[in-house]
Amino acid sequence: MAFAPNVQEMVRSNPLQVPETFLVSRKEEDEPKSTAEVLDLSSKIPILDLSLLSREHKEELNKLDQACKEWGFFQVVNHGVATELLQEMKDATAKFFELPLEEKNKIRMSGGREGYGQAYAISEGQTMDWSDTLILSLYPAQSRDLQFWPTAPNGFRETIEAYSSEVKRIGEELIRSLSTIMGLEKDALLGLHKEVLQALRVNYTPPCSMPDKVLALSPHSDTTTITILMQEDNVTGLQIRKEGKWVPVKPIPNALVVNVGDALEIWSNGKYKSIEHRAVPNESRLRISYASFLFPHTDAEVGPFDHMVESSRIYKKLKFGDYMAKAIKGKLDGKAHTEMAKIGS
Ligand SMILES: O=C(O)CCC(=O)C(=O)O
Numbered sequence: 437m438a439f440a441p442n443v444q445e446m447v448r449s450n451p452l453q454v455p456e457t458f459l460v461s462r463k464e465e466d467e468p469k470s471t472a473e474v475l476d477l478s479s480k481i482p483i484l485d486l487s488l489l490s491r492e493h494k495e496e497l498n499k500l501d502q503a504c505k506e507w508g509f510f511q512v513v514n515h516g517v518a519t520e521l522l523q524e525m526k527d528a529t530a531k532f533f534e535l536p537l538e539e540k541n542k543i544r545m546s547g548g549r550e551g552y553g554q555a556y557a558i559s560e561g562q563t564m565d566w567s568d569t570l571i572l573s574l575y576p577a578q579s580r581d582l583q584f585w586p587t588a589p590n591g592f593r594e595t596i597e598a599y600s601s602e603v604k605r606i607g608e609e610l611i612r613s614l615s616t617i618m619g620l621e622k623d624a625l626l627g628l629h630k631e632v633l634q635a636l637r638v639n640y641t642p643p644c645s646m647p648d649k650v651l652a653l654s655p656h657s658d659t660t661t662i663t664i665l666m667q668e669d670n671v672t673g674l675q676i677r678k679e680g681k682w683v684p685v686k687p688i689p690n691a692l693v694v695n696v697g698d699a700l701e702i703w704s705n706g707k708y709k710s711i712e713h714r715a716v717p718n719e720s721r722l723r724i725s726y727a728s729f730l731f732p733h734t735d736a737e738v739g740p741f742d743h744m745v746e747s748s749r750i751y752k753k754l755k756f757g758d759y760m761a762k763a764i765k766g767k768l769d770g771k772a773h774t775e776m777a778k779i780g781s
């Protein structure tokens with residue numbers, strides 16, 4: 437969008453300037469207080485071992501059930517992705533963003549959702565997020581639109597492909613585990629997706645001289661089944677809303693962060709929670725995060741499983757494409773989209 441400033445360029449030309457359009461009026465209760473309570477909550481975010489889950493380890497599956505119920509967020513270790521590949525993805529991405537603007541603008545978003553630019557610039561006058569993005573569709577492979585794929589640095593395309601294929605493997609393993617803990621056949625949930633759609637969103641967040649006055653990414657929940665996020669090893673930025681507080685998800689080197697999305701919340705009739713989260717910039721360090729979104733096919737029907745409805749059915753059955761169409765219309769806005777999928781709305 438023409439009116440949306442490129443954050444990277446803005447910070448490059450004046451690192452101290454924070455235009456008014458980025459300033460958010462954070463409510464007092466929204467502030468992440470560094471109290472013992474918040475730190476304690478942060479240290480309790482579950483950590484799961486993918487190799488155990490994939491072998492259907494009973495205790496680990498119980499931990500996954502608890503994590504999805506009580507947190508909606510967890511970190512995954514022993515996922516089997518080579519550390520070198522994770523590093524390669526980070527290095528190549530950093531190089532891409534360091535290219536001159538004219539170079540990056542060759543794959544600029546143009547009306548659609550893919551490419552390089554400012555993703556949630558919907559209307560003039562809205563508060564802007566302190567980040568630039570690169571969004572690509574990855575799977576099914578025929579959904580790739582190469583005109584939006586970076587041609588530099590050398591080998592970046594191959595790295596994106598290799599990284600995303602590993603994310604796909606992990607995502608499918610996790611969806612099988614989820615199917616099991618939801619009392620279904622191991623492959624049933626994958627089958628209901630018709631085909632898993634996968635997209636990558638890279639969030640580029642330059643340092644901000646007033647980190648408490650802006651947001652890198654406004655509060656939202658993901659519309660996905662699950663999201664698999666790689667974050668910087670040494671810059672904290674992601675926060676989840678837990679017990680009314682914003683709790684940081686502290687990076688564990690080489691671990692991946694996974695969260696329950698709206699589709700899974702709907703399928704489980706609200707047992708598993710698609711938690712609101714946001715990202716904040718750092719005062720002195722650049723932060724790049726890599727969110728891989730795994731969605732059901734637009735034709736897939738998403739609705740609560742009968743056997744998961746305990747007292748009353750919270751959500752309607754809907755075609756996932758219709759849900760998405762409504763959800764992506766607005767700016768990121770907390771849990772507004774799951775509300776509209778509720779019965780009676
Ligand atoms: O930057 C982050 O850690 C969060 C990214 C995220 O929530 C998203 O892209 O949906």
Ligand SMILES: [Fe+2]
Pocket residue numbers: 656657658663713727
């Ligand atoms: Fe998100």
